Amino acid sequence: MVELKPGARFQSTACSTEVIVVKGAGEVDLTCGGAPMVASGSGEISGSPSDDAAGGTQLGKRYGNADETIELLATKAGDGSLAADGGALEIAQAKPLPASD
Amino acid sequence: MNLMMLLEMAAEGLGDRVAVGSLDDGLTYRELYDRAHGAANRYRAAGVESAVVCAESSPALPIALFGSAWAGIPYVPLNYRLPADDLLALAERAGSAVAIADESNLERLGGLPGVSSVSAEAFSADPAAGTDEHASPGDWNMDPDDLAVLLFTSGTTGSPKSAVLRHKHLVSYILGSVEFMGAGEDEATLVSVPPYHIAGVASMLSSVYAGRRIVQLPRFDPEVWIDTVEREGVTHAMVVPTMLTRIVDALDARGGAPMLGIRALSYGGGKMPRPVIERALDLFPITNFVNAYGLTETSSTISLLGPDDHRVAQYSDDPIEQQRLASVGRPLPGVEVQVRDDDGAVLGPGEVGEIFVRGGQVAGEYREKGSLLDADGWFPTRDGGFVDDDGYLFIQGRNDDVIIRGGENMSPGEIEDVAISHPGVRDAAAIGVPCREWGEKVVLLIVADGDAPDPDELDDLIRERLRSSRVPSHVEVVDELPYNETGKLLRRVLREQFAHLGDDPTD
Numbered sequence: 001m002v003e004l005k006p007g008a009r010f011q012s013t014a015c016s017t018e019v020i021v022v023k024g025a026g027e028v029d030l031t032c033g034g035a036p037m038v039a040s041g042s043g044e045i046s047g048s049p050s051d052d053a054a055g056g057t058q059l060g061k062r063y064g065n066a067d068e069t070i071e072l073l074a075t076k077a078g079d080g081s082l083a084a085d086g087g088a089l090e091i092a093q094a095k096p097l098p099a100s101d
Numbered sequence: 102m103n104l105m106m107l108l109e110m111a112a113e114g115l116g117d118r119v120a121v122g123s124l125d126d127g128l129t130y131r132e133l134y135d136r137a138h139g140a141a142n143r144y145r146a147a148g149v150e151s152a153v154v155c156a157e158s159s160p161a162l163p164i165a166l167f168g169s170a171w172a173g174i175p176y177v178p179l180n181y182r183l184p185a186d187d188l189l190a191l192a193e194r195a196g197s198a199v200a201i202a203d204e205s206n207l208e209r210l211g212g213l214p215g216v217s218s219v220s221a222e223a224f225s226a227d228p229a230a231g232t233d234e235h236a237s238p239g240d241w242n243m244d245p246d247d248l249a250v251l252l253f254t255s256g257t258t259g260s261p262k263s264a265v266l267r268h269k270h271l272v273s274y275i276l277g278s279v280e281f282m283g284a285g286e287d288e289a290t291l292v293s294v295p296p297y298h299i300a301g302v303a304s305m306l307s308s309v310y311a312g313r314r315i316v317q318l319p320r321f322d323p324e325v326w327i328d329t330v331e332r333e334g335v336t337h338a339m340v341v342p343t344m345l346t347r348i349v350d351a352l353d354a355r356g357g358a359p360m361l362g363i364r365a366l367s368y369g370g371g372k373m374p375r376p377v378i379e380r381a382l383d384l385f386p387i388t389n390f391v392n393a394y395g396l397t398e399t400s401s402t403i404s405l406l407g408p409d410d411h412r413v414a415q416y417s418d419d420p421i422e423q424q425r426l427a428s429v430g431r432p433l434p435g436v437e438v439q440v441r442d443d444d445g446a447v448l449g450p451g452e453v454g455e456i457f458v459r460g461g462q463v464a465g466e467y468r469e470k471g472s473l474l475d476a477d478g479w480f481p482t483r484d485g486g487f488v489d490d491d492g493y494l495f496i497q498g499r500n501d502d503v504i505i506r507g508g509e510n511m512s513p514g515e516i517e518d519v520a521i522s523h524p525g526v527r528d529a530a531a532i533g534v535p536c537r538e539w540g541e542k543v544v545l546l547i548v549a550d551g552d553a554p555d556p557d558e559l560d561d562l563i564r565e566r567l568r569s570s571r572v573p574s575h576v577e578v579v580d581e582l583p584y585n586e587t588g589k590l591l592r593r594v595l596r597e598q599f600a601h602l603g604d605d606p607t608d
Contacts, residue, residue: 006273006461007102007245007269007272009243020102020106022276040243059110059113059114059281059282060110060114060280060281060282061281073276073281075106075109075110076113077113096280096283097278097279097280097405097433097434098365098367098389098391098405098407098408099279099290099307099311099313099337099339099365099367099391100278100307100339100367100369100391100393100395100401100402100405101294101300101303101304101307101339101367101369101393101395101401101402
């Protein structure tokens with residue numbers, strides 16, 4: 001379990017994925033590649049993503065849960081896919097804004 | 102959170118794309134990352150409190166911005182055009198510093214205690230930079246509350262205050278408004294706003310995160326702007342109203358041929374004269390126009406009027422849709438807006454009051470005064486205005502500029518909007534001038550479009566659209582109105598210049 005709050009950063013222990021929390025609060029079982037994620041800089045990569053969680057993450061994409069209470073931004077890409085409390089996090093459709101500056 | 106996170110992602114995702122400069126000799130994102138590392142080493146070795154920049158736009162600026170974030174000290178851009186005494190007074194407030202300075206300021210700034218000055222060329226060409234492996238681990242601090250940027254606000258009233266922007270505010274703005282790598286490889290943005298303006302800082306961050314090449318125009322000139330757009334293959338640009346006015350005039354002087362290469366043109370920083378934006382829509386017939394409203398204290402844009410609304414307004418016969426061209430559109434997704442009256446009560450659609458904003462990008466803090474956010478995180482913008490039935494935000498000027506005549510508050514903006522709707526008026530300013538009878542009276546200054554209109558016609562128009570109390574006591578025709586370089590009308594100057602009309606016995 002990790003504590004989600006905007007700005008918190010987590011790394012995968014099964015691949016090179018790193019994320020920053022854009023939206024989310026409270027204790028969540030956050031996994032990547034089927035293995036628990038830990039605070040960035042506090043863990044080592046050991047093993048590889050499990051077969052059912054090997055969809056990968058893409059740099060700069062946002063990942064969210066179905067009820068839109070969690071949104072993570074991938075700051076490093078990897079081979080594992082993300083899940084929170086057992087539910088897969090999917091790529092959130094970006095809402096493009098026109099450039100303003 | 103740290104601004105370096107944005108550049109790290111760009112260097113990873115788009116390492117070989119040009120980040121700033123020309124396609125043939127610009128810095129790539131990976132090179133920019135390496136130079137930022139070199140700059141961070143320089144700042145750390147010097148052990149200074151601030152990264153001061155007092156120079157025209159050049160690649161040294163993004164290097165210093167990201168390098169200061171890496172080193173954990175604030176980036177402090179100063180207005181290099183200030184008179185020497187004013188400049189030194191501001192520079193002293195930044196404490197010990199490495200200061201990038203133009204030639205005229207190198208010695209001046211280097212003479213301050215604890216300050217070492219360096220030219221932009223020497224700073225960018227640091228031989229220590231570039232020797233680090235790209236993979237050098239980012240050892241910047243991730244505390245979101247760390248200071249990122251200190252900006253001296255333009256100070257149209259009184260002495261400049263230093264606005265505090267923390268990493269969390271700027272990162273929140275970028276993540277909330279820019280899609281990572283959202284720009285195509287052929288896109289380039291032309292930055293001509295001053296580097297010590299919030300839009301100058303924000304443009305570096307949003308362009309890097311979007312992956313859009315930055316082309317810098319150090320001294321704005323409409324002819325050079327047009328030529329640079331064509332030479333550099335510029336697709337995006339941000340301008341302030343005075344710049345667009347001059348670009349439109351220059352294009353007309355060249356025969357009025359449309360510019361088709363610019364895909365997106367955003368403007369903000371002050372009130373855009375209606376005739377200018379209307380002419381610009383014709384001269385840039387397929388460009389996406391964006392009107393952005395924001396403040397230094399809100400990490401740049403908080404509300405924007407998008408491309409579709411511009412074209413609808415251009416071609417619509419519906420007065421409501423046409424009127425939207427005078428609005429700043431709708432708030433960004435991460436920003437909330439409220440309009441409140443003098444007692445703090447929240448007002449409904451169409452009701453005029455002070456605009457309050459809240460959101461992750463809203464800093465609302467000054468070094469001198471601390472945080473101005475209330476207990477619930479709302480920031481008073483000091484701008485007056487209203488929100489219409491469809492959520493479009495209309496700004497009617499600074500609350501400090503409100504005219505109080507006989508106890509009645511009136512916004513200069515509403516009087517100016519009516520005056521400018523007269524075909525003989527190119528630009529207008531309404532000011533309050535102290536007088537014995539009313540406390541303040543309304544003086545209207547107009548710039549004529551061709552022959553000056555009859556003042557009685559303007560009086561009738563204002564009486565008809567607004568009410569008789571808004572009818573000016575005096576209408577004066579002037580050659581031009583005083584704006585600062587980011588397009589803010591200097592009402593203070595006008596109030597001084599026309600103070601003599603206050604107790605004019607001929608009334």
